[in-house]
Amino acid sequence: MAWGRALSLVEHRLEVAVTSVVEKRLGALPVAAEFLRRLDVAGIVDGVCPGGASALVMHGQVIEALVANRLTSPAPLVRVEDWARCWAVEEVFGIGPGLLNGDRLARALDAIAPHLENLAGTVRARAIGDFGIDVARMHWDMTSMSVHGAFPVEGQDEDFPVIGYGRPKDRRSI
Structure with a gap:
């Protein structure tokens, strides 16, 4: 009986016509999405x-x-909407490319700007806990440096210039 049924299905073939093909880059988007979801960044x-x-x-x-954009296509932060259209952002993140226009990005960045320390600390703490990162030997160097001025050309290696002592232009103590 099963043989007759299989033969019956073969006789009635289903024809499928492909009307269009959409190609998008996938790259590391699924990996980035999984980590972002595990960390509950949103x-x-x-x-x-x-x-x-x-x-x-x-x-x-x-x-x-935006984090996925930085990880997959580290270029100037312009035309993210075009990036989302070429990459499988809608399929992986469920966000249509048109929703990542410049105005929407600006509103999101403006919203998080006053809270960056809190957001970064919370995400870091989540990563440490969820991924079991041993921070006993971790050192985060928050030293900032700026270089300003002209230095004598003689005695300088073009690939590795030597910067002399001076005062920071932001007037902080050294």
């Missing part, structure tokens, strides 16, 4: 920076897409 951002609820996409979702 939830953390939306918890600290509410206000994107009236938008079609929340601040946290925009920030996740």
Whole structure:
């Protein structure tokens, strides 16, 4: 009986016509999305920076897409909408490319700007806990440096210039 049924299915072939093909880059987007979800970046951002609820996409979702953009296509932060159209952002993150226009990115970045320390610390703590990172030997050097001025050309190696002592232009003590 099973043989007759299989033969019957073969006789009635299903024909499928492909009307269009869309090619998008996938790259590391699924990996980035998984890490961002495990760290709950969108939830953390939306918890600290509410206000994107009236938008079609929340601040946290925009920030996740921006992080993925930085990881997959580190170029100047322009035309993210075009990047999302060429990459499988809609399929992986569920965000249509048109929702990542310059105005929406600016609103999300403006929303998180006053809270960067809190957001970064919360995401770091989440990563340490969730991934079991041993921080006993970790050192985070927050030293900043700026170089300003002209230095004598003689005695300088073009690839490795030597900078003399002076005062920082932001007037901090050395």
